[in-house]
Amino acid sequence: MRAGLGVVGMAVLAWACTGGPESLPPPTIVGIEPATLPVNAKDEALTVRFDARYSVAVDYGAEKVDARMGSGRIWVDEKEAAVTHFDPAGLAIVTVPRGLGAGAHAVRLRLDDGREAVAEEGLTLRPPGQGVVDPPISEDAGVLILTDAGPIYGDFDGGVDTSDGGETVDAGPGPDDPMREGDITAFAFDAIEGTRMSRTSFAITVRAQGPRAGHFKGSVELYASRGTVTPTKIGPCDNGVCSASIVMDAPAGNVHLNAKDSFGAAGESNTFRLEPYK
Structure with a gap:
């Protein structure tokens, strides 16, 4: 049975036949978002989605069903992550622990009843600057004026034509010049x-x-x-x-x-x- 009381009969059989939650199958981690983050990113949230089955107890005299679901904890390698939200139906949101190095890390889920699931290499931390692409520059940083070097006769360069724009051209405003409309698009x-x-x-x-x-x-x-x-x-x-x-x-x-x-x-x-x- 998935988390909840949707298929009570199946859960009752599991409880009655096994005698305890330790005989239930372990949970399964089905997704981690995001799967890649920068190293030591401050207060980054990690969403862990999982499937889990739970025990239920039935009081036939009182006609009551007790679903024993509880909560859980998350580790990244050996560092425990602070849980900010835990839904036993299959969603946990945690804060990524600080101090983890670059590379792939295992994500481990432990339910209150002791059952565990591990996603090997579930989270990858990239070094600072890796994977960041500079935005494209949509326009030229200055005006380039092409100048004619003068006529060429055979293998002889005739020199610079004094009538063309052979003067030095300003490359545009520098980093300390005031920003104007259109400088940022x-x-x-x-x-x-x-x-x-x-x-x-x-x-x-x-x-x-x-x-x-x-x-x-x-x-x-x-x-x-x-x-x-x-x-x-x-x-x-x-x-x-x-x-x-x-x-x-x-x-x-x-x-x-x-x-x-x-x-x-x-x-x-x-x-x-x-x-x-x-």
């Missing part, structure tokens, strides 16, 4: 993976795009598609990269974030799941 979010908890902080990264993306050191306003996000403004950004820890407060469901600068350049994150705080 959009913002891109790094993927927000897995399920997040309402009223629980998690990290985001927003990247400027445009001809002067690498010069952007300003702030970005944040908006939530549902509910609220705190803080509502992040920055100053570092060479076009804006990283911060945020907290969202909204009912359970799918959400996304939007970012916008003072000139109106904007961007939208991917859609992700938000669960209520418990």
Whole structure:
């Protein structure tokens, strides 16, 4: 029987024949989200989905069914993860332990009755910077003027034609020059993976795009598609990269974030799941 009371007869047979929960099959981990994270990412949430069968006891005189489900604990290698939500029907949300090194790590689930499941190499932690792709630059950083080197007669170069644009050309504004409208054309979010908890902080990264993306050191306003996000403004950004820890407060469901600068350049994150705080 899956978690719950859906097939009481099957569970009663299991309890009556075996005499205890130790004879039930072990649980099975069926999914881990996200499967890959940066090393030592702060307050990252990990969603572990599992299948489990439970014992039930029946009082025929009182016509009552007692489902013995309980809760559980999660480890990543030998480090126990803090459980923020546990549904014995098959969902656990935990905070990834700090101090784990780069590479593949085993994820272990233990139910209250002692039964365990292990997903070998269930979580991979990547070194800082690995797997991060710089956003494309949509425009040239400056104006390049091609100049004619002069006519060529046979194998002889005729020199520079004094009527062409052979002068030195400015390569464009530098990193300390003020930002102007059009220097930043959009913002891109790094993927927000897995399920997040309402009223629980998690990290985001927003990247400027445009001809002067690498010069952007300003702030970005944040908006939530549902509910609220705190803080509502992040920055100053570092060479076009804006990283911060945020907290969202909204009912359970799918959400996304939007970012916008003072000139109106904007961007939208991917859609992700938000669960209520418990």
